[in-house]
Amino acid sequence: MTESGARLDHLVSVLKGRGYRLTPQRKAVLQILAASDGHLSVEQIYARVKKDFPMTSLATVYKTVTLLKEMGEVLELGFSDGGNRYDGRKPYPHPHLICIRCRKIIDPEVTALSHLPQEVASSTGYRIVNHRLDFFGICPECQAAENQAGNNSAGQAARRNSIRRW
Amino acid sequence: MTESGARLDHLVSVLKGRGYRLTPQRKAVLQILAASDGHLSVEQIYARVKKDFPMTSLATVYKTVTLLKEMGEVLELGFSDGGNRYDGRKPYPHPHLICIRCRKIIDPEVTALSHLPQEVASSTGYRIVNHRLDFFGICPECQAAENQAGNNSAGQAARRNSIRRW
DNA sequence: TATTAACGGATAATGATTATCTGTTACGAT
DNA sequence: ATCGTAACAGATAATCATTATCCGTTAATA
Incomplete structure (x- = not known):
């Protein structure tokens, strides 16, 4: 089977x-x-x-x-x-990693999160029934594609404008 | 100021x-x-x-x-x-706790998460640009309201049907 | 094989968000 | 202070994933 x-x-x-x-x-x-x-x-x-x-x-x-x-x-x-x-295979909460370019989604290994719902429940009084953890990024393939697109104005301007402080 | x-x-x-x-x-x-x-x-x-x-x-x-x-x-x-x-006050990623009944959202204190993006980045090769952690539950007020609604069929049937194994 | 509630197909409705168009205005230059 | 103009605000149509509705069909049981 x-x-x-x-x-x-x-x-x-x-x-x-x-x-x-x-x-x-x-x-x-x-x-x-x-x-x-x-x-x-x-x-x-x-x-x-x-x-x-x-x-x-x-x-x-x-x-x-x-x-x-x-x-x-x-x-x-x-x-x-x-x-x-x-x-349909893992119908329980687990972290996801989402490529913001190609929309591909994978399940990354993330350590030691199982205690979090209980921690939040006891510190807030909420009854926790579900949770969700998503990481958003750019997959290796799309990073390579961006580097290919390379030294032209559009890509660089876009990258300059996406300022992130975290 | x-x-x-x-x-x-x-x-x-x-x-x-x-x-x-x-x-x-x-x-x-x-x-x-x-x-x-x-x-x-x-x-x-x-x-x-x-x-x-x-x-x-x-x-x-x-x-x-x-x-x-x-x-x-x-x-x-x-x-x-x-x-x-x-x-508009904390425009950076941080955990949220959402009541699925009244839609109230608060910011719970959750310990030691800042290393996660880096962990995911190095284990997957993705460039992480953002992330999101949401907990879904029922706030104390809505729990009390549910208990008030109490021993009638509707609430109990609804609760029986919401089977969770996590 | 008959019965019937559950189901599938087709399509209209929904509703938050986005796009479009036109008249107005904030603001640097004069 | 006024002017000129690109940026903006208001109004509303369009979008589009999802949901609701209606009616003909069928899976499951006796």
């Missing part, structure tokens, strides 16, 4: 265990979420589903993803400027 | 230093951002600006806030489900 196969079985059993139907369209979405290495957009899921089920509607992808999110089996990475991403 | 007065002076000098005009509408937005304890929505800023300048347009508030954000003088807290918030 592959890892994605086990994950798919789990998603199917959770769905059925809660009395939801397993339709071909849903199964296709589950397969994609279980097989992907995470961080898919709805449009990406939609495009892949349509390879097997060309009649599938975008609304169905939204509905299935939302259903899985509400069951706690998919992690939604929402962004205010559109293009939310969905992780 | 009050703290918000100093902050306002700083915002004004940055604006003028970059050659932008200081209009009454902009000054009103700057004052509000400098005086508020952070985390204002555009609608909140808009409502306060209109007390002094009733003719002010919502678009102007958006434009001013975006301008300050691009200058690095305002921190934008974007949320995928709308209602972004703006912090």
Whole structure:
């Protein structure tokens, strides 16, 4: 049994265990979420589903993803400027590293964060139910591309204007 | 000189230093951002600006806030489900604690995070330019309200359905 | 295989944000 | 002080990811 196969079985059993139907369209979405290495957009899921089920509607992808999110089996990475991403393999909070140029997202290893929610809870009295840690940066590939673009005015001006003091 | 007065002076000098005009509408937005304890929505800023300048347009508030954000003088807290918030007093990354019931946002004290960006940068090769840490929970007031609502079905069913394994 | 609530497809609606257009104004130069 | 002008403000249309709605279809159970 592959890892994605086990994950798919789990998603199917959770769905059925809660009395939801397993339709071909849903199964296709589950397969994609279980097989992907995470961080898919709805449009990406939609495009892949349509390879097997060309009649599938975008609304169905939204509905299935939302259903899985509400069951706690998919992690939604929402962004205010559109293009939310969905992780069907690690549906629990974990840090993300996002390239602001190509929008690639990876999961960096970050040490010793598990105590933070408890720390915040006891210092504030809030009941913590979720958290999120995102790092934004430029991936090595896009750094190389920027250096290629190189010594022309546009890139340098843009870089000069992005002053950061942290 | 009050703290918000100093902050306002700083915002004004940055604006003028970059050659932008200081209009009454902009000054009103700057004052509000400098005086508020952070985390204002555009609608909140808009409502306060209109007390002094009733003719002010919502678009102007958006434009001013975006301008300050691009200058690095305002921190934008974007949320995928709308209602972004703006912090004009601490425009650098810092943790936030968000009540998922009443949408109140506070700045919790969280220890020893400053090394994380560097850690992620060196382990991944990304150039880190920003980061964000949000905790989501229920504030003490909303917890009390939930307990008041108490032993009726709706609240309990909702709580039963929000299964969390982390 | 029949029943039926749940579901899928198509598309309209939503709503925060952005773009566009036009008349006005802050501000350095005169 | 006034002028000239690019920058600005107001009004509102456009955008676009997401959600809601409606109706025909179907998975799951008996």
